[in-house]
Amino acid sequence: MVLDAILSQQQQIRLSKATRPTEMASHCFFHPLIFLALALVCDVFSESAEHNSHKRMRREWVWNNLHIRENLNVTLPHHVGKIKSTIQNPNAKYVLEGEGAGTLFRVNDHTGDVAVNERLDREKKAMYQLKALIIDRNNNRQLEPPSTFHIVVLDDNDNAPVFEQKVFNGSVAEMSPLGTSVTKGTAVDADDPTIHGHADVFYKVIQGNQYFRIDKFGTIYTAAPDMDREQNSTYTIVVEAMDGKGLRSEESGTATVLIRLIDINDNFPTFRRDSFTFEVPENIRLGGKVGSLEVDDIDEPQNRHTKYSFVQGPYQDTFEIEPNPQTNEGIIRPKKPLDFEKISTYRFTVEATDADINYSYSRTKGSKSLASVTIKVIDVDEPPVFAQPSYRFAVKEESVSKKSIGCVSATDPDKAKREIRYSVLRSKYFEISSRGCIFATKLLDREEYAWHNITVAANEVGQNNIVVPNLETHVPVYIKVDDINDNAPEFAEPYDPRVCENAAQGKVIIQISAVDKDEMSPGLKFKYSLVSEDSNFTLVDNHDNTVNVTVKYGHFNRELVKTHYLPIIISDNGSPQQSSTSTLSIRICKCDEEGNVILCDEAMKQVGVTIQALMAIFVCIITVIVIMLLIAWRKRHKKDLNVLKKNVEEIHEQLVAYDEEGGGEMDTNSYDVSVLTSARQKGMMSPRMTMEPMPCTYSQVQKVPEHGLSGTGEMGIMIEMKKDDADNDGGLLPFDTLHIYGYEGAESIAESLSSLGSGSSDSDLDYDFLNDWGPRFKMLAELYGLEPNEDLAY
Numbered sequence: 001m002v003l004d005a006i007l008s009q010q011q012q013i014r015l016s017k018a019t020r021p022t023e024m025a026s027h028c029f030f031h032p033l034i035f036l037a038l039a040l041v042c043d044v045f046s047e048s049a050e051h052n053s054h055k056r057m058r059r060e061w062v063w064n065n066l067h068i069r070e071n072l073n074v075t076l077p078h079h080v081g082k083i084k085s086t087i088q089n090p091n092a093k094y095v096l097e098g099e100g101a102g103t104l105f106r107v108n109d110h111t112g113d114v115a116v117n118e119r120l121d122r123e124k125k126a127m128y129q130l131k132a133l134i135i136d137r138n139n140n141r142q143l144e145p146p147s148t149f150h151i152v153v154l155d156d157n158d159n160a161p162v163f164e165q166k167v168f169n170g171s172v173a174e175m176s177p178l179g180t181s182v183t184k185g186t187a188v189d190a191d192d193p194t195i196h197g198h199a200d201v202f203y204k205v206i207q208g209n210q211y212f213r214i215d216k217f218g219t220i221y222t223a224a225p226d227m228d229r230e231q232n233s234t235y236t237i238v239v240e241a242m243d244g245k246g247l248r249s250e251e252s253g254t255a256t257v258l259i260r261l262i263d264i265n266d267n268f269p270t271f272r273r274d275s276f277t278f279e280v281p282e283n284i285r286l287g288g289k290v291g292s293l294e295v296d297d298i299d300e301p302q303n304r305h306t307k308y309s310f311v312q313g314p315y316q317d318t319f320e321i322e323p324n325p326q327t328n329e330g331i332i333r334p335k336k337p338l339d340f341e342k343i344s345t346y347r348f349t350v351e352a353t354d355a356d357i358n359y360s361y362s363r364t365k366g367s368k369s370l371a372s373v374t375i376k377v378i379d380v381d382e383p384p385v386f387a388q389p390s391y392r393f394a395v396k397e398e399s400v401s402k403k404s405i406g407c408v409s410a411t412d413p414d415k416a417k418r419e420i421r422y423s424v425l426r427s428k429y430f431e432i433s434s435r436g437c438i439f440a441t442k443l444l445d446r447e448e449y450a451w452h453n454i455t456v457a458a459n460e461v462g463q464n465n466i467v468v469p470n471l472e473t474h475v476p477v478y479i480k481v482d483d484i485n486d487n488a489p490e491f492a493e494p495y496d497p498r499v500c501e502n503a504a505q506g507k508v509i510i511q512i513s514a515v516d517k518d519e520m521s522p523g524l525k526f527k528y529s530l531v532s533e534d535s536n537f538t539l540v541d542n543h544d545n546t547v548n549v550t551v552k553y554g555h556f557n558r559e560l561v562k563t564h565y566l567p568i569i570i571s572d573n574g575s576p577q578q579s580s581t582s583t584l585s586i587r588i589c590k591c592d593e594e595g596n597v598i599l600c601d602e603a604m605k606q607v608g609v610t611i612q613a614l615m616a617i618f619v620c621i622i623t624v625i626v627i628m629l630l631i632a633w634r635k636r637h638k639k640d641l642n643v644l645k646k647n648v649e650e651i652h653e654q655l656v657a658y659d660e661e662g663g664g665e666m667d668t669n670s671y672d673v674s675v676l677t678s679a680r681q682k683g684m685m686s687p688r689m690t691m692e693p694m695p696c697t698y699s700q701v702q703k704v705p706e707h708g709l710s711g712t713g714e715m716g717i718m719i720e721m722k723k724d725d726a727d728n729d730g731g732l733l734p735f736d737t738l739h740i741y742g743y744e745g746a747e748s749i750a751e752s753l754s755s756l757g758s759g760s761s762d763s764d765l766d767y768d769f770l771n772d773w774g775p776r777f778k779m780l781a782e783l784y785g786l787e788p789n790e791d792l793a794y
Helices: 002-015 021-027 032-051 611-636 712-728 755-759 768-773 775-784
Strands: 065-069 078-082 092-098 105-107 113-116 127-136 147-154 167-173 181-184 201-207 212-214 219-222 234-243 254-262 275-281 291-293 306-312 319-323 330-334 345-354 369-378 391-396 419-425 430-432 437-440 451-461 467-482 498-500 508-515 526-530 537-541 546-551 563-572 579-591 597-599 656-658 739-741
Touching: 065 078, 092 105, 105 127, 181 254, 201 212, 212 234, 275 291, 291 369, 306 319, 319 345, 419 430, 430 451, 508 526, 508 579, 526 537, 537 563, 768 775
Parallel strands: 065 147, 167 254, 275 369, 391 467, 498 579, 656 739
Antiparallel strands: 078 113, 092 127, 105 113, 127 147, 167 181, 181 219, 201 234, 212 219, 234 254, 291 330, 306 345, 319 330, 345 369, 419 451, 430 437, 451 467, 508 546, 526 563, 537 546, 563 579, 579 597
């Protein structure tokens, strides 16, 4: 028991190193005999305390924790410890429950000795929790409450350090000083870190140690100064990890570290050639590419900051060199137009340098690189060149003169010096002569356009007086139309003055002003006057180009005149002087004693009308009258009768007109039934013309008295008789004769059946329904239905 107590005490001290380092340091010097003495004293005090506790039954579950070292090289099963109780019962039986009970651990049910059946690995499981029970063999009743205890696996330094990953990456700037930190690679030892020396890891560079080193914490540092990326940009080193006993892992005890050197700007650019020659046409646009200056810079692209400058040659104002950030080339571009006739060859020297270079680490000899540049200009046929970039002229409006407004001039810049031909583009007001002089083709009105912006084109003329294509130059020309005094002033706005009928003398009615379409200069003055002084109004000049209309006598008679028309003459002081007459309509209103308007009739506002406006109105009226006369004449002569398209045998030009045909199907008031029953009395009608020398059957029929037609049957017989007589009477008109009816009644769906009226009518009524009325309406269907060339269904 005492030895077990000492082992347990030592294990507890080891476990408490991590949390109580000072206590661990003090206990590590105790002798085992001291622990033995302390255990005996504790046992005595325990027995004394139990003896004085009201005769309580003493328990003797001796230890809560049992200990066993991992990987013990002993015969299995191996004794771990003992669980014991003071109960004196021959039927007592010890039982284990919990992690590994019955398999990994077993207990002697008589003695309570605990043994392990396998070797334990602390790295897999460092502690097992079990429960100790003591029961009666006969009835399986618990003799003691169960007690929980632990079996602690003591560590053995049996694991080598293992790196967390097999490959590490790191980077460091080139030319870094000795001892610069690069990266860190960490290895882990699975042994107990609370036991001194068990989990300690030591590192070593086994490949590449001439360039890098590693400390005990796994941090890698540079071991060689001034490593140049341009000579070697990457390094691969191998690092090994071991513990304090020198244990190494064959599989994962080493790691590979890939180290990349980061580039810095430490190299100067150098031209690939000592001289460059380029050819460029003289008409190259400004900013176009002339050529490229190639340089070599072994730094990475982000560290290439080449600058180009002119060293010799006065052409800095003609060309510029622009660095290309992608290729690091120098692009030569023209800043000014090139002219072969003036300079055909340019020669200068350029320099390439890098202002951002790190001179302290640079190994390139010299800080500058020079190259000579020759640019040959190629002659091309250029378009004409105007003497000025733009022109500005002035001309008086309404002036008719053969004198030119102004002249433009262009020349051929080439050696050929071809003739120039001019033209005005898209202008109906101007033309240009062969010498470049501009003329007006019509009178110019400043009030219509104060400025004319035109474009003049110049073309070179080649052989046979043919314009050379694609050689045209344009120049803008601005023509100002100077004003002349050709417009009369007029009212500034449509005024609507009113005056009370009881207005007193000198009462100001309204203040009027004028405007002039001409250019109103600061010295412009307007003069106002009345056409006639025989008026109850007068004008008072305000000396600011306005006048006040005031009451001259006062007291107006509204019953006689409700609106006074006051003509006012407005003149300007231009040369020549212009004037116009505008009429002011002044309404006479009924007012109260305080001058407030009570009643005022509406009146048309009268304004001055110019002669041009009157002429325009007159022309419009004449035009409308002519159009109306043409429309009336057309309607009068529109005789589109389909009758004229029929054969003579089909149409008999015999017309019968009825003055009254009744009011349609709904009106029979005007229908005289006696006409059907009437017979020609002797001596009342002249004999009809007959086709044959025979008496007229119809004339021999006597009139039937009206009182004899008492029934509808007799009326039907009479109608049939009349129809039969009409059919057999050769002196009557044919049945299919064209008839004209003046009025057909409001309720008739056919409206008027007059063929003449329908021939000139614009009605769109469809008369095709006449085809369904039978043979008696065949002629009407042909007249008002479809055209003859169309098929008609009867």
